Amino acid sequence: MRTVGEGVDAGWAGRRVIASVGFTGGYAEQAATTTDHLVPVPDGLGLREAAALAHDGVTAAALMQATAPGPGERVLILGASGGMGTLLVQMTHAAGAHVVAVARGDRKTALVKELGADDVIDGAEAEWVEQARAALEAAGGPADVVLDGVGGAIGAAAFALTADGGRFSAHGAPTGGFAPIDPQEAARRGITLRGIGDVQLTDAEYVRLAGHALGEAAAGRLRPVIGHVYPLEQAAEAHTAIEERSLLGKVLLSARGE
Ligand SMILES: NC(=O)c1ccc[n+]([C@@H]2O[C@H](COP(=O)([O-])OP(=O)(O)OC[C@H]3O[C@@H](n4cnc5c(N)ncnc54)[C@H](OP(=O)(O)O)[C@@H]3O)[C@@H](O)[C@H]2O)c1
Incomplete structure (x- = not known):
């Protein structure tokens, strides 16, 4: 969707972004959030790669800081x-x-x-x-x-x-x-x-660390490993594969084939 809500910078319309949708989960084709949760995906980085980093890249960066x-x-x-x-x-x-x-x-x-x-x-x-x-x-x-x-x-x-x-x-x-x-x-x-x-990160820390992870990947210094991409309707199979430990790296769900 290439529109923004009232009072939102029109520059966000059509931008490729990731966002943490919190503990309500992200098994959905669309999600509503506020602009302070948005992290732009750099040019040249695929949306799948960005999705693979949206959670793992942020936690990994936070663990690097913590240890x-x-x-x-x-x-x-x-x-x-x-x-x-x-x-x-x-x-x-x-x-x-x-x-x-x-x-x-x-x-x-x-x-x-x-x-x-x-x-x-x-x-x-x-x-x-x-x-x-x-x-x-x-x-x-x-x-x-x-x-x-x-x-x-x-x-x-x-x-x-x-x-x-x-x-x-x-x-x-x-x-x-x-x-x-x-x-x-x-x-x-x-x-x-x-x-x-x-x-456990504040929204601002999430945005900062996610931006860092995406930037590292766009620069070729960090490679998200995507083991398999399942269509959203096969989420149960994705969970089975994770439990069976049969895949490498990250397992993604894709809505609308993106
Ligand atoms: N990803 C995050 O952002 C995040 C955030 C908070 C907490 N965590 C925690 O950190 C863990 C690691 O994250 P991840 O994203 O790398 O998870 P993951 O993709 O699910 O990988 C976990 C790895 O642990 C091994 N494993 C799975 N079940 C096991 C079992 N029953 N016994 C021994 N080894 C087992 C598997 O490796 P092998 O088959 O090679 O042994 C698997 O590849 C998560 O499971 C979660 O508890 C992750």
Whole structure:
């Protein structure tokens, strides 16, 4: 629709934009929002790529701010093959960190390697924790930063791989729950705990970080990985694919074939 409401800058009419539609969800052909939620999509960036970054790119950027991995630091990423995981691999690599990533199976481990991980551990292996520990030790010691997009017992196992004085972000829960980390043990070891509560953003922060993510992608420095695009009416199949962990990266829904 190429019109704007009363009192709205006519320059928005026809612009390609993304917006966070909040917790009401976005499974719709049209959405109403206010202009302070709009983020222009840069020329040259596809709408699908922008959609893949609308949530994951913003949260990934916020997690980078919250854990601040720096050059030469060792970063362990769990769930590295997912929509946000694939972005975190690229962002931590770009920050100059040594990236040890965990993903499952040949296709996913190959993708994560291609995106910049220095070491990739197959999470399907029974000894993945020992393998991750060995990779970290070979790079100099335990992980300065752990980005846990998986949670549960897997996240808890990764806590043991975190350096004293490090940062551990328990933001993921596809296993059914966030990593159960004892805050007292974290305090005793000087580990800063971060989680989903640390990346709840104001509208202005959302717009700023989304604009940054879209700009990085338009400049070719960030590649959203789109595993599959389903038509809106096949949303149930999309959810099944996510639960079966059969796809790489982000799964999108498309309304009207866009
Ligand atoms: N994306 C966001 O903006 C956002 C915002 C807030 C919180 N989060 C949390 O962060 C997590 C990661 O985000 P994402 O976008 O990368 O998610 P995603 O695209 O759903 O990927 C999650 C990855 O975790 C692994 N996984 C899934 N189920 C698992 C299980 N039962 N046990 C072990 N591993 C499992 C899978 O990798 P393998 O098959 O390779 O093991 C999958 O690729 C989300 O699940 C969510 O809990 C995300």
